[in-house]
Amino acid sequence: MTSPKRLSQEQQRSLERRLKAGDERALGELFDLVAPWILGLAFRILRDEDEAEEVVGDVFVQVWRHIDQHDGGRGPIIPWILSIARNRSLDALRRRRRWWRKSAHVEQAHAAETGDIAPAAPHEAAVPGWPLHREVHAALATLAEEQRRVVLLSYFEGLSHREIARRLHQPLGTVKTRLRMAHQKLTEGLRHLKDWVE
């Protein structure tokens, strides 16, 4: 098995500094580092390779133009980029839902979206950030099944509390409680990822 590639905190800061200085080569390095994860996340949400690639393009445009908005003191750059990728993907998903509401395609996608999420295959271990992937999965695995479900619906589908309650046929208060407890556990479980250090 290929040994996992990692990124030290200092490398991450250096990359951020170079991006802020307008170093175009740093953009290419950032792509090599996070594009697989952005593409994976976008594909997980959109279930469409072309749309996912479009999201990757949008994310890099936004990162390159607004890198100054990222406050390095508030955390690493990678989660910031992932949050952009998630928002862009959910925007695309909502646009698609609006326009293709009655399409069978949506039903098909819907069936896929409600499925659980499995860890990546071991051959992907060469992708930078692989250890994080495993850490996050491990943290998710500590949640009860009903908590994990609401987290996935909220994160990957961008559903509101009310929409999740409707989808799961559960009271709104129950959904809120499960989400709150899940977030507490995840925050606790992922606290050591504050800095992505070797």
Add this chain to the structure above:
Amino acid sequence: MTDWLGMLAAPRTPRRELKGRVVARALARRRRWGGPLAAAAVITLILGGGAWWAYRTIGRLTAERDGLVTRVQALEDTVSTFIHGPATRLIQIPVSTGGRVGSVTIFADSARHRWLVRCDGLAPNARDQAYQLWFITDRGMATAALMPMDEDQPMVMGLEMPRADQRVMGAAMSIEPRAGSASPSGPMVFHLLL
């Protein structure tokens, strides 16, 4: 912290050509705005600099104009006082300097003990020389003014007459060293007893 949840999804290896496309798109977006922004910044800088220069220049010229207006008014007052004063005496002295014929006109106001002197047609001085005007008093020659003249143009000046205990009996003008002399030593331009 939940932003890390994005790492839950399995990574997908991008197609080989995606990197070039994405990076080119991101850079093009910044470059597309970079040109016009830089041009706008330069234009703003030029306009701002021009406006600042104009503001400074107008201010300087206004101050200069105000100064000249004040000076002209003062001269007008002085001339008017001399010309129309009941105790003013007008003396016009033809002079010849450097082969040219000119004149020195004196408005002598004995009431205010002031003279207004206008010189016309005097030849410009040599570099190391100057015209020096003298009061002829009952105690001897007293310097009235030193007038280095480098250009061929009229000269007007107001002069205070010597102290009350000296009686002014006439005027004289000589050519002296540029720093002036304590008593006339050079060629005399005119010497006139009033």
